[in-house]
Amino acid sequence: MTLAATSPPAAEPLAALQALVGADMARVNALILERMQNEVALIPQLAGHIVASGGKRLRPMLTLASARLCGYEGRRHVDLAACVEFIHTATLLHDDVVDESMLRRGTETANAVWGNQASVLVGDFLFSRSFQLMVDVGSLEVLGILANASATIAEGEVRQLATVSRPETGIADYLKVVEGKTAALFAAACRIGAVIADRPRAEADALETYGMNLGIAFQLADDVLDYSARQADLGKTVGDDFAEGKVTLPVILAFERGNGEERAFWQRVLGQDGREAGDFRKALALLRRHDTLAETLDRARSHAEDAKRALRSFGDSPVRAVLADIADFCVDRVY
Amino acid sequence: MTLAATSPPAAEPLAALQALVGADMARVNALILERMQNEVALIPQLAGHIVASGGKRLRPMLTLASARLCGYEGRRHVDLAACVEFIHTATLLHDDVVDESMLRRGTETANAVWGNQASVLVGDFLFSRSFQLMVDVGSLEVLGILANASATIAEGEVRQLATVSRPETGIADYLKVVEGKTAALFAAACRIGAVIADRPRAEADALETYGMNLGIAFQLADDVLDYSARQADLGKTVGDDFAEGKVTLPVILAFERGNGEERAFWQRVLGQDGREAGDFRKALALLRRHDTLAETLDRARSHAEDAKRALRSFGDSPVRAVLADIADFCVDRVY
Numbered sequence: 001m002t003l004a005a006t007s008p009p010a011a012e013p014l015a016a017l018q019a020l021v022g023a024d025m026a027r028v029n030a031l032i033l034e035r036m037q038n039e040v041a042l043i044p045q046l047a048g049h050i051v052a053s054g055g056k057r058l059r060p061m062l063t064l065a066s067a068r069l070c071g072y073e074g075r076r077h078v079d080l081a082a083c084v085e086f087i088h089t090a091t092l093l094h095d096d097v098v099d100e101s102m103l104r105r106g107t108e109t110a111n112a113v114w115g116n117q118a119s120v121l122v123g124d125f126l127f128s129r130s131f132q133l134m135v136d137v138g139s140l141e142v143l144g145i146l147a148n149a150s151a152t153i154a155e156g157e158v159r160q161l162a163t164v165s166r167p168e169t170g171i172a173d174y175l176k177v178v179e180g181k182t183a184a185l186f187a188a189a190c191r192i193g194a195v196i197a198d199r200p201r202a203e204a205d206a207l208e209t210y211g212m213n214l215g216i217a218f219q220l221a222d223d224v225l226d227y228s229a230r231q232a233d234l235g236k237t238v239g240d241d242f243a244e245g246k247v248t249l250p251v252i253l254a255f256e257r258g259n260g261e262e263r264a265f266w267q268r269v270l271g272q273d274g275r276e277a278g279d280f281r282k283a284l285a286l287l288r289r290h291d292t293l294a295e296t297l298d299r300a301r302s303h304a305e306d307a308k309r310a311l312r313s314f315g316d317s318p319v320r321a322v323l324a325d326i327a328d329f330c331v332d333r334v335y
Numbered sequence: 336m337t338l339a340a341t342s343p344p345a346a347e348p349l350a351a352l353q354a355l356v357g358a359d360m361a362r363v364n365a366l367i368l369e370r371m372q373n374e375v376a377l378i379p380q381l382a383g384h385i386v387a388s389g390g391k392r393l394r395p396m397l398t399l400a401s402a403r404l405c406g407y408e409g410r411r412h413v414d415l416a417a418c419v420e421f422i423h424t425a426t427l428l429h430d431d432v433v434d435e436s437m438l439r440r441g442t443e444t445a446n447a448v449w450g451n452q453a454s455v456l457v458g459d460f461l462f463s464r465s466f467q468l469m470v471d472v473g474s475l476e477v478l479g480i481l482a483n484a485s486a487t488i489a490e491g492e493v494r495q496l497a498t499v500s501r502p503e504t505g506i507a508d509y510l511k512v513v514e515g516k517t518a519a520l521f522a523a524a525c526r527i528g529a530v531i532a533d534r535p536r537a538e539a540d541a542l543e544t545y546g547m548n549l550g551i552a553f554q555l556a557d558d559v560l561d562y563s564a565r566q567a568d569l570g571k572t573v574g575d576d577f578a579e580g581k582v583t584l585p586v587i588l589a590f591e592r593g594n595g596e597e598r599a600f601w602q603r604v605l606g607q608d609g610r611e612a613g614d615f616r617k618a619l620a621l622l623r624r625h626d627t628l629a630e631t632l633d634r635a636r637s638h639a640e641d642a643k644r645a646l647r648s649f650g651d652s653p654v655r656a657v658l659a660d661i662a663d664f665c666v667d668r669v670y
Contacts, residue, residue, distance in 0.1 A: 128488075130477070132482040132483060147466040148467060151460060155462035161377065
């Protein structure tokens, strides 16, 4: 039995990124553990739960790899990668409260175990911790980038609230949701790598463009995964977005192209408590009829190409190759 | 009819503070309005609601007055006062979600009008806005002070969660809750006035000590107000803490001194859904029997004295006199 048989080819770029930044990432994980300690026991308990179920750690790895791409040799990238992960973790805690989610990656959510109150407050704590750590790093420019990203994330999340149960949401409006709730942190995570390395603004801009497009590709692929059998392999639940009445690109496209009856279907099933047995299967059939999962993936792939294009201003290097492959990975993981 | 007849004597120090910083405060209010604007309409709607119902604006006025006490003549104190108010507003939004409050100062809470989801996310937005504004001000030291205060507030709120329904909470533990959830922001709001004025560390420390003790006095007086007829005059609801099973100092003292039957009463009525008609009246009678409202006020007054003592290192001035009177006001408003 070969390695290739146990880890599907799509995951190879992720393994390459992990290998590239593994030593730094071990420091990041140690720092995260250290900084979430508190004499109020519930804080490390709850934070530990969400951090442990935290998945791939893609965002902090992007900060580490971006810094490496820019030739950075200090250790501030480790601190900032931890900041990025703390912001991400805080938003996950608040997201799960907002979505009333009971499961995340097959594990009970923090709000399911400790209640909404603790999740809101420990989210606030981790968010504050992130800013404390940034202050220790001491770069006002980095503080500005991550404060802006945090505001943009919250803005994107509020924007998303207004789209729930509304399949008539326009594509442009939806892409603003995606740029805010997901891509802004990817973009900031990459940009700060260039900033701490004191590289010219053009390089910081290029890394931000890379991160922004990577984030959009990542989210659109996630939207497809929610309607995909592949999702179950990743330890996630299929149909979460659907069950929550969340409007994503595959649905928006199917609604746009649907006839009156189909549109009425989407309005009903995405409305509050409008779902019946068999609705999810019918939704899947409509997405297939209008081929909107494939089109969403095409758009994801196009953003992945934009991400790779943004890397061209950097000289050829193993780090650049890994970052380029990660853009493909964000889309390929759907298969 | 004289002015004194319409505004009770206890409110005079507040009016004096308002007169002292009124011009700056108008700038703070304009800045708050400007910075809460957003093309996502729900953000200014919801933020406007909480800002409008925002009460006395004591915290930002403390930043303005502290800066004035330190001879500061720039305009960064205006920006920072807005930061302080944004942090306070964000915590109010999250508090009302955590407490499931439907009314704040006689007005429907944001979560009652727009739901918990929007309140959590707009709270996150305002918190991020605060950090963006701090970055514009450009002082890493101030950023550190307010990031630390934010983490301490969240820590205090989590600590409080663990005391709900537990009248056996110790006095020392409860004072840690108060220092975190309330006094830390008062302390930071005052300290930053000295920091932007580039005053010696001893002056910053003195203002922090003033703010910390003022905050504790303020919260302990609030605890008493929740069991006081005077509360209704201030547009607040009597018995909110009691109804939420919140353990405050008057209750902790009554529990400590109570006999077995009384302790069983407190355990029951503060427990989840344990309250019956007549319980609040009986609770009031127990607080009176052990004189714990008066003792809580004595402790508040003692912290107000500590606050005033901390101001002594500053030369005699009208600003210092107003700040000293504000310490008395925090306690006297109970009468």
